[in-house]
Amino acid sequence: MAAPFPAPLDPDLEGRILTPALLVDLGAARRNIEAVLRLTAGPARWRPHVKTAKIPEVLALYARAGVRRFKCATAREADVLAGVLEAESTPSGDVLLAHHLHGRGLDRLAELATRWPGVTFSTLAESVEQVAEIPPGIGVFVDVDLGMARTGIDVNAGDEIRAIARAAGDRFRGLHAYDGHRYEADLAERARLIHASYDELVSLAAALRQAGLCPAEVITAGTPAFPAALKHIGLATLPGSVHRVSPGTVVYHDLRSVEQLPDLEAEFAATVLTRVASLPGRDRVTCDAGSKAIEGTGPDRIAEVIDHPHLKAAGQSEEHTVFVAEGGQRPARGALLRLIPGHVCPTVNLATHALLLEDGRLIGRAEVAARGHEALA
Numbered sequence: 001m002a003a004p005f006p007a008p009l010d011p012d013l014e015g016r017i018l019t020p021a022l023l024v025d026l027g028a029a030r031r032n033i034e035a036v037l038r039l040t041a042g043p044a045r046w047r048p049h050v051k052t053a054k055i056p057e058v059l060a061l062y063a064r065a066g067v068r069r070f071k072c073a074t075a076r077e078a079d080v081l082a083g084v085l086e087a088e089s090t091p092s093g094d095v096l097l098a099h100h101l102h103g104r105g106l107d108r109l110a111e112l113a114t115r116w117p118g119v120t121f122s123t124l125a126e127s128v129e130q131v132a133e134i135p136p137g138i139g140v141f142v143d144v145d146l147g148m149a150r151t152g153i154d155v156n157a158g159d160e161i162r163a164i165a166r167a168a169g170d171r172f173r174g175l176h177a178y179d180g181h182r183y184e185a186d187l188a189e190r191a192r193l194i195h196a197s198y199d200e201l202v203s204l205a206a207a208l209r210q211a212g213l214c215p216a217e218v219i220t221a222g223t224p225a226f227p228a229a230l231k232h233i234g235l236a237t238l239p240g241s242v243h244r245v246s247p248g249t250v251v252y253h254d255l256r257s258v259e260q261l262p263d264l265e266a267e268f269a270a271t272v273l274t275r276v277a278s279l280p281g282r283d284r285v286t287c288d289a290g291s292k293a294i295e296g297t298g299p300d301r302i303a304e305v306i307d308h309p310h311l312k313a314a315g316q317s318e319e320h321t322v323f324v325a326e327g328g329q330r331p332a333r334g335a336l337l338r339l340i341p342g343h344v345c346p347t348v349n350l351a352t353h354a355l356l357l358e359d360g361r362l363i364g365r366a367e368v369a370a371r372g373h374e375a376l377a
Ligand SMILES: Cc1ncc(COP(=O)(O)O)c(C=O)c1O
Pocket: 049, 071, 098, 178, 180, 221, 222, 223, 224, 246, 247, 248, 249, 250
């Protein structure tokens, strides 16, 4: 099913909003969370990555839907998330900081564990030496490489993985195997490749179990891989282990996700409102949201313009995106345009604030509190 367009903006609002502005529709985000929970048959098998959500009001939607376990990439995300879990009185909140921390990063995680005693914290390790540096009280997931070749130890390096799990002792929580490289256009081929690598993961978990090092949790899959991941019988039935998937982009959804998972039932919950600033040449339309308001430097399409499918993004500078009108009329100078981001995660990270909507109606203004990095000294 193609993603339904967001609820139209309340017309009273249109003249009031200073552009460019990030709009986040909580109704749509709530329904996206519910859609994943239908696929995972409840919260037990979902550890969402919150690098996309970033806004406390959206993180609270997860907590209210019964999600207890989360993944994040930065200390700021971990801090904001833990604060939300405490404010929502979420029992057994569990935050995996899924990055390789060194030096001050490890101290910061220990500080967060002290600051939020009601939340369980863990992180990743890929060597015995790294485990020795992880502060006491912080859980350890061994980071396993299923072929993405970004971080982690090869899934077939059983001896090394056993040694790390043994070094972690009772802090060993399980295996983290993110397969973000699996987004082949052919969905059947993608599922076949995902399942082949999960067979190796199942063998690894069995070998660890035999060595008395049973991984309590095995985490795989972002958005493009998670529907196939949930269908792997071996992981779903691992003795002594729970398999969890970790899609995060799905909370807001974007054009890239539509391309990667055309059947996913999700709505565009985060859009960027912009105005036509200029009409250069005969067919150009330039709006006031540039690369500082909507991400366009990556390989993905910059954006689609709601109700103006003939406007094709042609390029960006910091405060401008230029569209070419391929047939059809150009909107007037000053007209409002609503953009669906190609890649929503970095787009949300660009905004300091978002206007919160509930099915098109403005309900407030929120800080994108988990954006950026802390840069503490
Ligand atoms: C380690 C890790 N887990 C999960 C995710 C979530 O994946 P997605 O953005 O496809 O939902 C990411 C995304 O970058 C990631 O790096």
